Amino acid sequence: xxxxxxxxxxxxxxxxxxxxxxxxxxxxxxxxxxxxxxxxxxxxxxxxxxxxxxxxxxxxxxxxxxxxxxxxxxxxxxxxxxxxxxxxxxxxxxxxxxxxxxxxxxxxxxxxxxxxxxxxxxxxxxxxxxxxxxxxxxxxxxxxxxxxxxxxxxxxxxxxxxxxxxxxxxxxxxxxxxxxxxxxxxxxxxxxxxxxxxxxxxxxxxxxxxxxxxxxxxxxxxxxxxxxxxxxxxxxxxxxxxxxxxxxxxxxxxxxxxxxxxxxxxxxxxxxxxxxxxxxxxxxxxxxxxxxxxxxxx
Amino acid sequence: xxxxxxxxxxxxxxxxxxxxxxxxxxxxxxxxxxxxxxxxxxxxxxxxxxxxxxxxxxxxxxxxxxxxxxxxxxxxxxxxxxxxxxxxxxxxxxxxxxxxxxxxxxxxxxxxxxxxxxxxxxxxxxxxxxxxxxxxxxxxxxxxxxxxxxxxxxxxxxxxxxxxxxxxxxxxxxxxxxxxxxxxxxxxxxxxxxxxxxxxxxxxxxxxxxxxxxxxxxxxxxxxxxxxxxxxxxxxxxxxxxxxxxxxxxxxxxxxxxxxxxxxxxxxxx
Numbered sequence: 001x002x003x004x005x006x007x008x009x010x011x012x013x014x015x016x017x018x019x020x021x022x023x024x025x026x027x028x029x030x031x032x033x034x035x036x037x038x039x040x041x042x043x044x045x046x047x048x049x050x051x052x053x054x055x056x057x058x059x060x061x062x063x064x065x066x067x068x069x070x071x072x073x074x075x076x077x078x079x080x081x082x083x084x085x086x087x088x089x090x091x092x093x094x095x096x097x098x099x100x101x102x103x104x105x106x107x108x109x110x111x112x113x114x115x116x117x118x119x120x121x122x123x124x125x126x127x128x129x130x131x132x133x134x135x136x137x138x139x140x141x142x143x144x145x146x147x148x149x150x151x152x153x154x155x156x157x158x159x160x161x162x163x164x165x166x167x168x169x170x171x172x173x174x175x176x177x178x179x180x181x182x183x184x185x186x187x188x189x190x191x192x193x194x195x196x197x198x199x200x201x202x203x204x205x206x207x208x209x210x211x212x213x214x215x216x217x218x219x220x221x222x223x224x225x226x227x228x229x230x231x232x233x234x235x236x237x238x239x240x241x242x243x244x245x246x247x248x249x250x251x252x253x254x255x256x257x258x259x260x261x262x263x264x265x266x267x268x269x270x271x272x273x274x275x276x277x278x279x280x281x282x283x284x285x286x287x288x289x290x291x292x293x294x295x296x297x298x
Numbered sequence: 299x300x301x302x303x304x305x306x307x308x309x310x311x312x313x314x315x316x317x318x319x320x321x322x323x324x325x326x327x328x329x330x331x332x333x334x335x336x337x338x339x340x341x342x343x344x345x346x347x348x349x350x351x352x353x354x355x356x357x358x359x360x361x362x363x364x365x366x367x368x369x370x371x372x373x374x375x376x377x378x379x380x381x382x383x384x385x386x387x388x389x390x391x392x393x394x395x396x397x398x399x400x401x402x403x404x405x406x407x408x409x410x411x412x413x414x415x416x417x418x419x420x421x422x423x424x425x426x427x428x429x430x431x432x433x434x435x436x437x438x439x440x441x442x443x444x445x446x447x448x449x450x451x452x453x454x455x456x457x458x459x460x461x462x463x464x465x466x467x468x469x470x471x472x473x474x475x476x477x478x479x480x481x482x483x484x485x486x487x488x489x490x491x492x493x494x495x496x497x498x499x500x501x502x503x504x505x506x507x508x509x510x511x512x513x514x515x516x517x518x519x520x521x522x523x524x525x526x527x528x529x530x531x532x533x534x535x536x537x538x539x540x541x542x543x544x545x546x547x548x549x550x551x552x553x554x555x556x557x558x559x560x561x562x563x564x565x566x567x568x
Contacts, residue, residue: 013565052412053565072417080413086406102302103414142410 001028001064003150003181004049009058011044017205018044022058024200024207026183031176033192033213034185036202042185043083045202046154049183050080063150076104079143083154083185085135093123093130093138100142109145116141118167132159140168144175151175151182157191169194189279221280224254224263229271239263300416300424307428311394315432318390319439325386326443329377333370333453340368370448370455375530378444379463384503387440391433391471392495395478398425399561400488408566418562426479426554433475437468458536463529465538469546470527474499476553483561523549 004026011018019041026032034042047053049062051071060067062074088096101109116123119137127135136159143151157165172182172195186192192199193213201208211219221243227250234245234252241258250273256263260277267275336343347367367376399422402408411421441464448455477498481491506524509516519525526542 047409047567050409050413052409053567054563072415072420075413075415078413082409082413084406084409087410088407089405099302099306100410100414103300103416143413 033196079148400482
């Protein structure tokens with residue numbers, strides 16, 4: 001069953017484009033990553049699905065119901081973490097979670113205690129005293145505590161420290177194993193890779209591609225900067241997956257697409273002074289795989 | 299109506315509402331306590347009063363045609379239920395009316411609120427009920443204080459007059475609250491909504507107060523809510539005019555319905 005289905009979903013803010021002709025189907029139990037740079041239309045999409053915005057044209061169904069007409073009923077089963085997370089500053093953490101919980105008398109906050117412990121959050125303090133990370137934790141807890149069927153998370157790890165990010169990734173995997181469908185919007189590719197089954201890449205309001213994560217990984221571009229002790233012959237590194245080599249003195253910049261294992265083994269034969277691996281930016285992936293092409297589904 | 303949101307909204311206004319209520323009681327007490335000295339020198343005060351320009355008196359009585367400041371009804375009308383009363387309760391009504399939804403939009407909490415299983419209609423009704431309840435309660439507190447303090451200083455007023463003024467006064471401020479709520483859902487910024495609401499209230503006040511000086515103002519006066527308000531008459535007769543009731547109730551219903559309609563159909567982007 002499609003938990004989220006959009007057909008030609010389009011939103012314009014006056015003459016400014018939000019999203020355009022978004023066709024998206026997300027199945028039950030799937031963890032879907034929505035990847036794109038800032039301003040691409042990720043938040044607009046989530047706000048449309050949450051009926052906070054109304055579409056210029058197109059339709060959207062969530063949990064089999066009309067996203068706008070049946071909005072209140074749908075939200076009984078949804079947890080939403082907004083990207084621009086603004087909470088009631090004067091409330092204490094506990095008071096806020098209780099306030100949110102009372103909106104769903106039929107869905108008690110069964111995961112609240114567990115989540116508070118996992119994220120190590122002090123609920124006695126006022127929200128205005130919380131750090132950005134603690135606000136984000138509170139945002140995650142309020143979205144998840146009633147064990148929703150669908151989670152919409154907009155930039156969920158924003159402000160979380162690395163340990164808490166790991167905790168969040170574990171949580172997503174656990175929720176997936178419980179059958180929860182999760183829609184994560186992010187501009188961080190490694191984050192999406194870690195937890196998602198599929199990824200939709202959005203650029204300038206249009207869906208550029210939808211890929212399975214394993215397919216994306218096989219296409220992933222990395223830059224490997226290697227500084228050798230002695231001069232080397234660049235041709236020795238023309239291995240499968242290496243798509244370009246640039247040489248400056250003892251420094252080689254290798255552009256690699258796909259698995260890194262063979263290159264590492266080759267490098268092990270040389271005396272290497274330093275090695276740096278960086279992922280290609282989203283923009284570079286777009287240019288590499290999709291160019292400026294229109295929407296396509298794979 | 300959503301009880302959870304209604305209770306939260308009540309909690310939000312409890313401090314400011316209580317401050318307003320105490321302030322109003324103090325204001326009423328302060329003014330009523332000078333009544334005995336005014337009555338002692340009734341002739342002198344009446345003479346001074348008669349020497350004021352009529353326009354001046356009309357301005358500070360919100361258009362009420364007060365003839366005798368030394369009578370209980372005249373005194374209460376011009377000293378309490380006129381200019382300052384509109385300023386005090388009007389400030390509360392406009393601040394909370396435009397903040398009911400506007401504050402949620404301004405602070406961005408509207409996104410969390412609308413992520414919960416609650417219809418927009420239910421959200422605005424819950425907020426609106428707090429606004430209307432708080433407004434009506436302030437009016438009734440003014441009236442109850444007036445009646446009680448009047449007994450202390452031997453200022454005789456008809457209970458039915460106070461009740462009539464309470465009813466019409468409450469309806470008047472509910473109408474102001476309703477259009478403030480409307481501006482709060484129509485305009486994206488709370489400041490703009492407050493500016494528009496206060497501007498309209500002031501314009502209506504000026505229109506009614508100054509109608510005798512300009513033909514255009516006299517013609518336009520019928521659209522002013524103050525046109526249908528006469529505290530001296532209400533206190534004297536104890537009758538609730540049907541026209542005033544219909545105008546205020548109609549204005550309230552119209553703007554509440556318009557607020558629901560606009561809020562249910564507009565994009566909410568913090």
